[in-house]
Each structure stands twice: as structure tokens, then as C-alpha cells.
Amino acid sequence: MYQQLGKYITDRVAIDDEQLQVVFSHFKSLTLKKNEMINILGTPARRMYFVNKGCLRVYFVKANGAEVTRRFAFENTFSTSLTSFISGEPLTEITKAIEASELLYITRDDFYGLLDVMPAWGKFYRNYLEFAYVTNTKRLQSFATHDAAERYKQLLKESPHMVLRLSNKMVANYLNISQEALSRLKSKI
Amino acid sequence: MYQQLGKYITDRVAIDDEQLQVVFSHFKSLTLKKNEMINILGTPARRMYFVNKGCLRVYFVKANGAEVTRRFAFENTFSTSLTSFISGEPLTEITKAIEASELLYITRDDFYGLLDVMPAWGKFYRNYLEFAYVTNTKRLQSFATHDAAERYKQLLKESPHMVLRLSNKMVANYLNISQEALSRLKSKI
DNA sequence: TGATTTTAATGATCCAGATCAATGTTTTTC
DNA sequence: GAAAAACATTGATCTGGATCATTAAAATCA
Numbered sequence: 001m002y003q004q005l006g007k008y009i010t011d012r013v014a015i016d017d018e019q020l021q022v023v024f025s026h027f028k029s030l031t032l033k034k035n036e037m038i039n040i041l042g043t044p045a046r047r048m049y050f051v052n053k054g055c056l057r058v059y060f061v062k063a064n065g066a067e068v069t070r071r072f073a074f075e076n077t078f079s080t081s082l083t084s085f086i087s088g089e090p091l092t093e094i095t096k097a098i099e100a101s102e103l104l105y106i107t108r109d110d111f112y113g114l115l116d117v118m119p120a121w122g123k124f125y126r127n128y129l130e131f132a133y134v135t136n137t138k139r140l141q142s143f144a145t146h147d148a149a150e151r152y153k154q155l156l157k158e159s160p161h162m163v164l165r166l167s168n169k170m171v172a173n174y175l176n177i178s179q180e181a182l183s184r185l186k187s188k189i
Numbered sequence: 190m191y192q193q194l195g196k197y198i199t200d201r202v203a204i205d206d207e208q209l210q211v212v213f214s215h216f217k218s219l220t221l222k223k224n225e226m227i228n229i230l231g232t233p234a235r236r237m238y239f240v241n242k243g244c245l246r247v248y249f250v251k252a253n254g255a256e257v258t259r260r261f262a263f264e265n266t267f268s269t270s271l272t273s274f275i276s277g278e279p280l281t282e283i284t285k286a287i288e289a290s291e292l293l294y295i296t297r298d299d300f301y302g303l304l305d306v307m308p309a310w311g312k313f314y315r316n317y318l319e320f321a322y323v324t325n326t327k328r329l330q331s332f333a334t335h336d337a338a339e340r341y342k343q344l345l346k347e348s349p350h351m352v353l354r355l356s357n358k359m360v361a362n363y364l365n366i367s368q369e370a371l372s373r374l375k376s377k378i
Numbered sequence: 379t380g381a382t383t384t385t386a387a388t389g390a391t392c393c394a395g396a397t398c399a400a401t402g403t404t405t406t407t408c
Numbered sequence: 409g410a411a412a413a414a415c416a417t418t419g420a421t422c423t424g425g426a427t428c429a430t431t432a433a434a435a436t437c438a
Contacts, residue, residue, distance in 0.1 A: 060333055070330070083323050083326050083327065086319045086322070087323060092330065119308075125315065126315060126318065129315065129322060130275045132322055133272070133275070133321055133325065136326050136329060137271070140259070140325060140329045141249050141259070143329070143332055144257040167384095178427075179386075180428095183388075184425090336394075356414095358414090366394095369396080369397085369417080369418085370394085373395090373417085376417085
């Protein structure tokens with residue numbers, strides 16, 4: 001049950017087995033059906049999730065009800081509404097399983113508690129924050145400097161697995177264009 | 190010379206005076222004229238800057254040469270191309286003084302060196318990363334979910350000092366719209 | 379397995395915001 | 409403090425991608 005999580009952590013930071021067991025002891029498992037949500041707009045993010053199997057989609061909701069995907073979390077990645085997890089403010093994005101999924105989660109209290117007593121966890125968190133920052137900033141840059149066709153080509157090149165695994169609708173939503181626009185793009189390239 | 194920096198740090202993290210002096214000892218000063226650049230596209234970010242006076246603009250450059258501002262750094266803020274600072278990869282955004290400015294800077298090597306020997310600096314960095322992540326993600330959300338008029342109203346409400354201090358051209362560029370579009374927006378509101 | 383829902387593709391039309399152009403105004407510079 | 413450069417405003421036109429509509433193909437479900 002903790003095998004993937006253990007590999008994920010030890011791939012990123014030096015930690016002895018005893019400490020790793022302490023980390024594991026704070027994680028509980030959660031099984032989701034397809035299309036099940038794991039949070040509610042307006043409440044604070046109280047958990048950090050690790051995907052053992054399946055896929056999560058994290059998306060903003062516009063004033064008119066339209067959705068825009070911020071990210072997908074596939075197997076062996078962490079996911080939470082980090083902005084809310086950090087600040088404690090109400091979250092502004094929904095997380096939903098787009099496939100039947102198996103997750104592990106640690107509560108926010110336990111997560112920050114570990115930071116105070118385990119330096120290795122502090123390093124792990126720093127690594128996580130750095131990676132999350134880099135990912136999001138590259139995405140911001142992509143939106144700010146590329147048009148839809150360029151964003152699609154970039155996605156094909158850098159994350160072909162996403163294009164293969166996800167429906168057109170999901171890919172279009174991730175690129176922040178309509179399904180129709182993506183369909184037309186694909187027929188031209 | 191280090192007064193503002195000292196206040197900035199002690200406002201965010203518990204640190205004794207001796208350690209603070211060690212931190213100061215790694216910072217050097219730099220004076221910039223208006224429009225002077227402090228980095229070159231394609232090289233790695235080797236310094237973290239602190240603005241004592243003036244203002245920096247950090248912007249991406251599109252394939253056609255057009256510029257899009259990622260952020261402004263006013264007095265008492267840190268600034269660097271964090272994506273490159275973290276990864277060591279070539280940077281993809283330019284930082285330029287838009288007013289005559291007085292900066293302090295610490296090199297990347299010294300910055301990461303401090304992390305290894307001073308736990309308080311680790312906490313400071315964590316705080317910095319969290320803030321940078323939250324800021325950038327909110328910006329991504331704003332672009333993904335709001336049109337130009339809404340982004341302008343949000344800016345007026347949340348950062349009126351920016352609208353007051355910066356030229357229309359700079360504000361428009363920050364909103365990722367043309368100067369003409371901003372001018373028309375303003376006449377309608 | 380057949381019925382319903384979801385997805386994909388393509389055409390027609392629309393719109394936010396870009397671009398080009400002209401004119402006046404402010405700022406910079408020497 | 410005059411000349412040059414940069415900035416702001418307003419009008420005219422253009423365009424990438426949205427939206428609406430239709431039909432066909434896949435998934436999903438009873």
C-alpha cells in the first residue's frame with residue numbers, strides 16, 4: 001500500500017527507514033469512483049493526496065459555470081489545492097477523479113506537524129514547493145506567450161502521455177480552448 | 190543599507206541577531222539606472238535580488254518580440270527568475286529596472302549554502318516559496334477565468350498602488366492586453 | 379443487446395481584443 | 409527650454425477562437 005509513496009519520497013530526499021515508517025503512519029487510504037469529487041468550493045484544503053492509481057483533475061470554475069483545468073495528477077504524484085493548503089483560505093478549485101482512483105492522504109495538521117519534528121520532511125516539502133512553483137510558472141508563461149496551436153504542439157512534445165490518455169475534451173480544457181477549436185487544430189497539423 | 194532587508198526577514202521568521210549579521214554578510218549592493226537590465230536570456234539566474242528602492246519588471250518575450258510582464262517588484266520585495274534559480278536551467282524572462290533602483294543581491298551559491306547551515310534560512314526560503322507559489326497560481330487563475338475588464342477591476346481593487354504608480358502601458362502589459370484596449374476599458378468603467 | 383449519453387468532427391456566425399492609423403499630450407534629453 | 413521621444417486616446421478594421429447547430433461515432437448503462 002505504501003510502496004509507491006515510499007519510492008516517491010526516497011527518490012527525492014534522504015530519509016532512513018524508521019522515519020519513513022513515521023511518515024507512512026500518517027497516511028490513510030481513500031478509494032474514489034469515477035467523477036467523484038474530493039473537495040468543496042469555499043472550504044479550506046485539509047488534506048494532501050498521493051495518487052496510487054487513477055487520475056485526478058483540478059479545475060477552476062468561471063463565473064458562467066465553465067471549467068478550466070489547472071492540472072491533472074496521474075499515478076505517483078501528489079495533489080492538493082496548494083494555495084488553500086498553504087494559506088488556510090477557502091479553496092477556489094475543484095478536484096475530481098476522472099477515473100476510478102486509489103489515493104493516500106495526509107491531513108494538513110499532520111503534514112505541518114511533521115515539518116516541525118522531521119528535518120527530512122522539511123526538505124521534502126521544499127522540493128515539492130520548488131517543483132510546484134516551476135510547473136505552474138511554466139504554465140503561466142505558456143498561456144501568456146503562446147497561442148492555442150503552439151500550446152497544443154508543446155503539450156504533444158512534452159507530455160504525449162496526456163494526449164494519449166485523456167479525451168479530447170479534457171485536453172482542450174487543459175489548453176483552455178474549446179473542444180471544437182482543438183478538433184480543428186488537430187486536422188491542420 | 191541592510192535595515193529594510195533585516196525588517197523583511199524578521200517580519201517573516203524568528204532569527205537571532207548574530208545569524209542575521211551572517212545573512213547580511215552575503216548581500217552586496219547594486220545601483221541600476223532606469224531601463225537597465227540585470228540578466229541575459231539563456232543564462233542561468235545566479236542571483237536573488239532585494240529591492241531597497243525603485244522597481245523591477247520581470248517579463249517574458251514572445252516569438253514575435255512582444256513582451257508580457259510576469260510581475261513587478263517594488264520596494265521591500267525579493268525578485269529573481271525563480272524557475273531558473275531553482276533548476277539551474279537557462280532563464281526565459283528578462284528583469285529590467287523601470288525606475289532608477291537600489292538593490293541588494295545574494296548569489297545562488299551563497300543562498301543555497303545558507304540553507305545547509307542555518308535552519309532559520311530554510312524556514313525563510315520555505316515562506317518565500319509558498320508566497321511565490323500562491324502569487325503565481327492566483328495570477329494563472331486570473332488569466333484562465335477572467336476577461337480583460339474583470340482582471341483590470343481586480344487589479345484596481347487588490348493592488349491600486351500598481352495602477353497609480355505605473356504607466357498605462359505597463360499596467361496593460363501586466364494584464365496582457367494592448368495599451369489601446371486598456372484605454373478603452375478605463376473610459377467605460 | 380439495444381437505448382441513452384457522451385464525444386468528435388465540421389460548418390456558420392459572432393465577439394473580445396489585436397492591430398493599424400492619426401492626433402494630441404506628456405516626459406525625457408541635451 | 410526647445411526638440412525628440414514616449415505615451416495616451418480614439419476610430420477603423422481584422423482575426424483567433426468562442427458559441428451554436430448538426431451529424432456521426434463511441435462509450436456507458438439498463
